Amino acid sequence: xxxxxxxxxxxxxxxxxxxxxxxxxxxxxxxxxxxxxxxxxxxxxxxxxxxxxxxxxxxxxxxxxxxxxxxxxxxxxxxxxxxxxxxxxxxxxxxxxxxxxxxxxxxxxxxxx
Amino acid sequence: xxxxxxxxxxxxxxxxxxxxxxxxxxxxxxxxxxxxxxxxxxxxxxxxxxxxxxxxxxxxxxxxxxxxxxxxxxxxxxxxxxxxxxxxxxxxxxxxxxxxxxxxxxxxxxxxxx
Numbered sequence: 167x168x169x170x171x172x173x174x175x176x177x178x179x180x181x182x183x184x185x186x187x188x189x190x191x192x193x194x195x196x197x198x199x200x201x202x203x204x205x206x207x208x209x210x211x212x213x214x215x216x217x218x219x220x221x222x223x224x225x226x227x228x229x230x231x232x233x234x235x236x237x238x239x240x241x242x243x244x245x246x247x248x249x250x251x252x253x254x255x256x257x258x259x260x261x262x263x264x265x266x267x268x269x270x271x272x273x274x275x276x277x278x279x
Numbered sequence: 280x281x282x283x284x285x286x287x288x289x290x291x292x293x294x295x296x297x298x299x300x301x302x303x304x305x306x307x308x309x310x311x312x313x314x315x316x317x318x319x320x321x322x323x324x325x326x327x328x329x330x331x332x333x334x335x336x337x338x339x340x341x342x343x344x345x346x347x348x349x350x351x352x353x354x355x356x357x358x359x360x361x362x363x364x365x366x367x368x369x370x371x372x373x374x375x376x377x378x379x380x381x382x383x384x385x386x387x388x389x390x391x392x393x
Contacts, residue, residue, distance in 0.1 A: 200381045209369055209384040210322075217379045255322070257381070264329060265310065265375060266337075267382050271321040 168193045172256050172270035179246055180278050187241040187273050189230075189256035197258035199223075199232055199239040200267070204253045213241075213254070248277045281305050285370050285385035292360040292392045300355040300388050302370030308383070309375035311353040315339065315366040316387075322369070328353055329375050360392045 173188040191197065198217045202210040214223030219234035228243045239256060256270040286301045304311065312327035314337075324337030328347040342364060344356040353372075357364060367389050371382040 198379050198381075202381075202384075209386045210371075210382075211384070212381050215379065215381055259381065261376075264327065264335065265373075266312070266324065266327065267371070267373075269322045271319075 168197070168258060168260060168268050170256050170258055170268055170270035172254075172273050174273070176274040176276060178276045178278065181248055182245045183277075185241070185243040185246045185250075185275070187254055187256075187275070189239045189241065189270060191237050191239065191256075191258050193237075193258055193260060195260045195262050197260050199230070200257045200259070201228070201230055201239070201241050202255040202257060202269075204255065204272075206252070210255065246275075246277050248279050251275060251277045283370055283372055283383050283385035285368075285388050287388060288386070289389050290391070292357070292390065294360060294362060294392060296360050298357050298360065300357075300368055300370075300390075302353045302355065302385060303351050304353075304370075304372040304383070305351065306372065306383065307350060308372035309350065310373040310382075311347065312337070312371050312382070313343070313345065313353070313355045314369045314371065316369060317366050325355065325368075357390075362392045364390065365392045366390060 169192045200215045201213040203213045214225040216223040216232035221232045230241045253272045255272045283304045309330045313325040314322040326345040328334045370385040373382045
């Protein structure tokens with residue numbers, strides 16, 4: 167089946183640290199990949215996406231590269247800020263079938279000043 | 280554009296009561312879905328719809344009903360509320376056949392069943 171696995175949280179970093187949140191997927195087809203962010207008390211917002219192998223999605227200083235050979239889509243940011251504290255979800259979507267969005271379990275990130 | 284609008288934002292129910300969570304979108308999206316979010320459980324799909332008149336079950340459909348009479352609206356009905364249904368509920372919508380777009384989410388309904 168189709169699934170997404172994220173690194174377990176919570177993750178706590180100091181401001182200006184380098185961030186990596188690992189995400190790997192299993193898919194029966196060729197998915198589009200997404201990172202969503204959920205700030206406290208809010209819904210999910212699309213952070214970035216990539217639709218084919220070697221594509222790099224980027225937004226607000228975050229980046230993730232679609233790696234087909236390792237079935238991965240790791241989220242990175244060079245220098246995190248307190249305002250980046252949130253829950254991050256990796257997700258995939260396939261063109262086949264019902265085209266449901268399949269989420270990972272989420273990673274809670276806390277940035278300390 | 281309002282995007283995806285969910286009402287109410289907060290609700291407290293007594294066990295056994297019924298209610299309807301409303302979801303409306305103004306983006307002409309064919310695809311709509313309901314998720315629940317529980318601590319440590321991520322997002323779990325309850326029901327989804329690929330167009331008016333078409334609905335299907337997700338991972339955790341028991342205790343919930345949906346219907347899709349229009350493209351814009353996708354209400355979620357709790358038939359007889361139970362404490363296990365205490366959760367945050369999110370509605371999301373998307374184009375069908377355009378998987379590159381991902382979903383647009385509502386701001387959520389926080390439901391407590393006592």
